[in-house]
Amino acid sequence: MKLLYYPGCTLKTSAxxxxxxxxxxxxxxxxxxxxxxxxxxxGVVASLTDDDLMxxxxxxxxxxxxxxxxxxxxxxxxxxxCNTLKQTxxxxxxxxxxxxxxxxxxxxxxxxxxxxxxxxxxxxLRDEVGFDVLKKMVKNPLKGxxxxxxxxxxxxxxxxxxxxxxxxxxxxxxxxxxLGAEVVDNPFKIECCGSxxxxxxxxxxxxxxxxxxxxxxxxxxxxIVLSCPLCRFNLDVRGKEAEKIYNNYKQVPVYYYTQLIAVxxxxxxxxxxxxxxxxxxxxxxxxxxxxEK
Amino acid sequence: MKKQxxxxxxxxxxxxxxxxxxxxxxxxxxxNLFGCYQCGTCSAGCPFIEDMDLGPDExxxxxxxxxxxxxxxxxxxxxxxxxxxAERCPRDLNITKIMEALRQIVLRKKIDHTKLVKISxxxxxxxxxxxxxxxxxxxxx
Numbered sequence: 001m002k003l004l005y006y007p008g009c010t011l012k013t014s015a016x017x018x019x020x021x022x023x024x025x026x027x028x029x030x031x032x033x034x035x036x037x038x039x040x041x042x043g044v045v046a047s048l049t050d051d052d053l054m055x056x057x058x059x060x061x062x063x064x065x066x067x068x069x070x071x072x073x074x075x076x077x078x079x080x081x082c083n084t085l086k087q088t089x090x091x092x093x094x095x096x097x098x099x100x101x102x103x104x105x106x107x108x109x110x111x112x113x114x115x116x117x118x119x120x121x122x123x124x125l126r127d128e129v130g131f132d133v134l135k136k137m138v139k140n141p142l143k144g145x146x147x148x149x150x151x152x153x154x155x156x157x158x159x160x161x162x163x164x165x166x167x168x169x170x171x172x173x174x175x176x177x178x179l180g181a182e183v184v185d186n187p188f189k190i191e192c193c194g195s196x197x198x199x200x201x202x203x204x205x206x207x208x209x210x211x212x213x214x215x216x217x218x219x220x221x222x223x224i225v226l227s228c229p230l231c232r233f234n235l236d237v238r239g240k241e242a243e244k245i246y247n248n249y250k251q252v253p254v255y256y257y258t259q260l261i262a263v264x265x266x267x268x269x270x271x272x273x274x275x276x277x278x279x280x281x282x283x284x285x286x287x288x289x290x291x292e293k
Numbered sequence: 294m295k296k297q298x299x300x301x302x303x304x305x306x307x308x309x310x311x312x313x314x315x316x317x318x319x320x321x322x323x324x325n326l327f328g329c330y331q332c333g334t335c336s337a338g339c340p341f342i343e344d345m346d347l348g349p350d351e352x353x354x355x356x357x358x359x360x361x362x363x364x365x366x367x368x369x370x371x372x373x374x375x376x377x378x379a380e381r382c383p384r385d386l387n388i389t390k391i392m393e394a395l396r397q398i399v400l401r402k403k404i405d406h407t408k409l410v411k412i413s414x415x416x417x418x419x420x421x422x423x424x425x426x427x428x429x430x431x432x433x434x
Contacts, residue, residue: 014421044426045374048393050323055430080423157376166380191340192375196428199412199420204344204371233421 001031003124004071006062008081009041015229017273018077021258022121024271028137029129036074038065044080046087053101059088060102064109066116073117075124077258079154079228085118086161120155122227122257123163126171131178139266141180144288147260148184148216149173150226150235153192166190172225175257179264184221188212193234202238209239210246217252222284224254232256240278253281263290298346298365303404307364314363314398315356321394328384329353335378335388341371349378349388352395369395370406370432400434407432 003026011019026033039062047055062085066074076082092099093114103111125134149172156166164171169190173183191212194205212235213224224235232254239251259272263285274281285291309317315326329350336348345368347355355363363369369392378388399406407428417425 009422009426041426043430044423045430048374048390049321049397051321052397078423080427153375153377157380159380190377192373192377195373195375196424196431197371197373198424199416199428200407201344201371204341208340229421230423233424237419 001128003031003033004066004069004074005033005035006039006042006066006074006076006081006085007035008039008076008078010229011077014233014276015078015256017271017276018229018232018256018258020271020273021256021262021267022077024267025125025258025261025265028265028267029133031129033075036062036065037069042081042084044084046084053098056088056091056098056102057105059085060092060112061106061109063089063116063118064106064112067113068110072115073119075119075121077121077227079120079152080230082118082120082163083154083161087158089114089116089118090160120163120227122155122171122175125175125261131174134175134261134265135178138179138264140264140290142176142260142264142288142290143180145181145223145284145290146184146221147176147181147223147225147255148186148213148221149176149189150186150193150212150224150231151190152226152228152231153190153195154228156190172227172257176225176260179260181260184216184219186212186216186219186221188215193231194238195230195234198230198234198238202241203245205234205238206242206245209235209251210242210249213239213242213252214246214249217250221252222288223252223281225257225260226254227257237278251279253277253279253284255281296346296351298362299367301365301404303402304364304399307361307398307402309359309361311359314359314361317398318356318391318394321397322387322390324386324391326353326357326386326391328386329357330384332383334381334383338377338381339372340375340377341373344371349392353386353388353391356391356395364395364399366395368392369399374431396431397434400432403434405433409433
């Protein structure tokens, strides 16, 4: 199966490991993931004022490029891109007048016909590959690992663009169970990590990371699994910095779900790019005997 | 109760006559602020409530009551648009959009909340891009 892929800025820089591990999984599954030829930044956050159509231009342009490639579906790895593209797609479907205005700005592009479906890579794994298929392919089960799934905001809200139940999501739980890990639930799993405040309000984000992690750690969790590159940075890096604020606090490793799938399927660990993490992710995998090297 | 808010001469200079602020907010976000019955569900679920000077419910009340000092509230900048309040509001108000409208009222007067020069080279090189793009989108007009 061919899957068209929209990367976005961060997947090409600080989240290369997320992209690389996703490509490795697709290869192992026998599917082909193809990067879009012509993509631009999506704008990261969706336009929230009714009169602000300008900020829908970038996401819409990307959707048009998907149509130009003859595809009716595009997958993202970044939660924020997924959310932004989905929200613009929804807006132009609900408000044809807005689409007409936006199309006027597309000097070099064709008009958007509204045929594209935006999906998150997790949705692809759940709905089209199936976690049961992944389960059968597991070579190194994540046995003995107690992991807390963390969803954050952008996968779940607003409800119209959610990939799962907005208040009680289970997609990562199902995935982790299929990979053989034990899941530790956490009421903070759907709470914001602090997002872009990581630039100007570091302590606020460290506090968020502490609160989210501490609950799970106190209940025996060894690690966090998530999907968003910004959540990864905030929980991993700012969480590590929280060690200086809170006594006896130790940040646990933070994994992308793609990394854990790659490990469980026994793929070359190089695709996981574990060097890019603040808290060493390999140590735990070795300790639990998932990783031999 | 008088609350201590941020101080900004630039923002103080933005004047609204009675009823104008709420009309402006409603125009920008498309929500009916008078629909809020002050249950506080938004504040109860807000992950940033501890760092805010006004709760999201108070922000709405300030706007409705023409208390223009709400534009000096830290809350509107601390809100990171996580949509939790909008998801849970029993009156189906999109509070996330209300916060954005208040930010936009300030930003559209050419008053930026983020000062770019304060971001160091080390931060520019270590923090993921998407954080910068969203910060600029939210805090710079």
